[in-house]
Amino acid sequence: MSAEAVILKKPEHGISRRHIDADALKILFRLHHLGFTAYLTGGAVRDMMLGKVPKDFDIVTDARPGQIKKYFHRVFIVGRRFRLAHVHFGAGKVIEVATFRRHSSLAGANGAHGRNVPETIYGSPREDAWRRDITINALFYDAISTSVIDYVGGLADLRLKRIRIIGDSGQRFREDPVRIWRVIRYAARAGFAISEDTEREIAGHRHLLADCSGARLFEELYKDLNYMASRPVVAALRKFRILGHIIGRAGTDYENDDALFARLDHFLAVEDCEKANGHRPMLDELCAILFWPWLEPQLAAAQGDMQLALKKAFLDAKMSVLLPKSLRAQVIDILVLTVKMIRALRTGRMRWSMRGRAQYSKASRLCFLVEKKRAPESGESFESLFQQAFPRIWVSGPHRRRGK
Numbered sequence: 127m128s129a130e131a132v133i134l135k136k137p138e139h140g141i142s143r144r145h146i147d148a149d150a151l152k153i154l155f156r157l158h159h160l161g162f163t164a165y166l167t168g169g170a171v172r173d174m175m176l177g178k179v180p181k182d183f184d185i186v187t188d189a190r191p192g193q194i195k196k197y198f199h200r201v202f203i204v205g206r207r208f209r210l211a212h213v214h215f216g217a218g219k220v221i222e223v224a225t226f227r228r229h230s231s232l233a234g235a236n237g238a239h240g241r242n243v244p245e246t247i248y249g250s251p252r253e254d255a256w257r258r259d260i261t262i263n264a265l266f267y268d269a270i271s272t273s274v275i276d277y278v279g280g281l282a283d284l285r286l287k288r289i290r291i292i293g294d295s296g297q298r299f300r301e302d303p304v305r306i307w308r309v310i311r312y313a314a315r316a317g318f319a320i321s322e323d324t325e326r327e328i329a330g331h332r333h334l335l336a337d338c339s340g341a342r343l344f345e346e347l348y349k350d351l352n353y354m355a356s357r358p359v360v361a362a363l364r365k366f367r368i369l370g371h372i373i374g375r376a377g378t379d380y381e382n383d384d385a386l387f388a389r390l391d392h393f394l395a396v397e398d399c400e401k402a403n404g405h406r407p408m409l410d411e412l413c414a415i416l417f418w419p420w421l422e423p424q425l426a427a428a429q430g431d432m433q434l435a436l437k438k439a440f441l442d443a444k445m446s447v448l449l450p451k452s453l454r455a456q457v458i459d460i461l462v463l464t465v466k467m468i469r470a471l472r473t474g475r476m477r478w479s480m481r482g483r484a485q486y487s488k489a490s491r492l493c494f495l496v497e498k499k500r501a502p503e504s505g506e507s508f509e510s511l512f513q514q515a516f517p518r519i520w521v522s523g524p525h526r527r528r529g530k
């Protein structure tokens with residue numbers, strides 16, 4: 127652990143308080159006036175240094191969760207192993223305030239349970255920086271002195287456009303294999319290279335991802351699918367052959383078959399573009415897109431109960447990620463409806479009662495994407511495709527039924 131922190135003053139880092147959420151600033155100043163040290167940390171500082179707008183503003187302080195609860199209104203203490211304070215503001219807004227802690231051998235975010243957190247879990251700002259995953263995620267921003275504080279070489283790595291694990295990569299990956307995923311994610315998001323020693327350890331440790339909690343892997347998958355630029359991240363996960371360790375057979379098929387992956391890659395590119403235009407796809411839609419190219423050949427040939435065939439395909443894939451049951455059922459519904467729509471576009475036969483199904487509009491969108499390789503514009507849908515293909519049936523079929 128290096129001794130001295132590198133401190134960057136305002137003219138050298140370009141972060142302005144104007145870029146910082148007003149409620150986060152209030153918490154920082156209040157903690158300061160109460161005599162505590164408090165910094166912005168993690169993704170917020172990283173993103174501001176990269177000139178991006180942070181998704182959220184996490185705070186770290188030497189105040190303990192109980193003290194935060196005492197001094198602030200509407201605070202909820204969450205987390206079993208590491209207790210964190212969630213400070214609530216209106217309209218569902220929450221700012222996370224954590225206490226500086228030190229590296230623990232049980233460092234995986236989903237490690238041990240137990241409410242009795244030993245005092246020794248807490249640490250100094252330096253120790254807190256060192257227990258984090260990658261150097262550019264371990265910077266602190268002090269809103270009082272308006273300086274960036276770096277204990278781990280994150281500023282140098284930002285300059286070098288480099289993603290580097292803090293400490294020994296192999297050891298940190300063994301402690302928590304999800305860090306492998308995170309290294310690849312943040313490298314892909316920022317367009318940075320992965321440092322040589324960190325990259326070297328990925329191949330030897332990536333299989334450990336399959337042993338992580340399926341629920342935690344699902345949370346990570348959600349972050350990537352939901353992210354504005356999911357395409358480069360998924361492509362990087364494939365390049366490092368992580369997909370198979372996450373989504374089982376679906377992932378290995380994507381890794382081994384360039385043409386199959388090219389379909390997914392294109393869909394993700396379209397979706398990223400849509401997100402940039404303000405479309406906010408739901409998670410079940412995003413999962414349906416993720417699995418469509420992989421399932422499409424099986425679905426095209428499927429006879430009989432397609433729901434059952436899909437359930438079996440998901441089970442047989444032996445995914446490490448645990449899709450919540452209700453989500454999986456919704457995804458299967460979207461996929462089955464989409465197949466029916468595509469078949470209808472070939473045959474002219476459609477059961478229009480399906481319009482009442484909850485997933486109808488999501489399937490309609492996916493059907494359009496599959497058929498046209500682009501997102502529907504206003505007025506476009508499965509129905510407009512059907513109408514073009516079968517104008518006569520359209521007039522005599524669906525309209526008559528609609529009037530019933």
Ligand code: ATP
Binds near residue numbers: 167168169235
């Ligand atoms: P995002 O924009 O995706 O939220 P983030 O860096 O804020 O990026 P979080 O998952 O919110 O990512 O985590 C917050 C911070 O907690 C990280 O910046 C990092 O410092 C630390 N962290 C998260 N996961 C780990 C981990 N597995 N091991 C060590 N530190 C971690």
Ligand code: MG
Binds near residue numbers: 168169170181182184
């Ligand atoms: Mg975050």
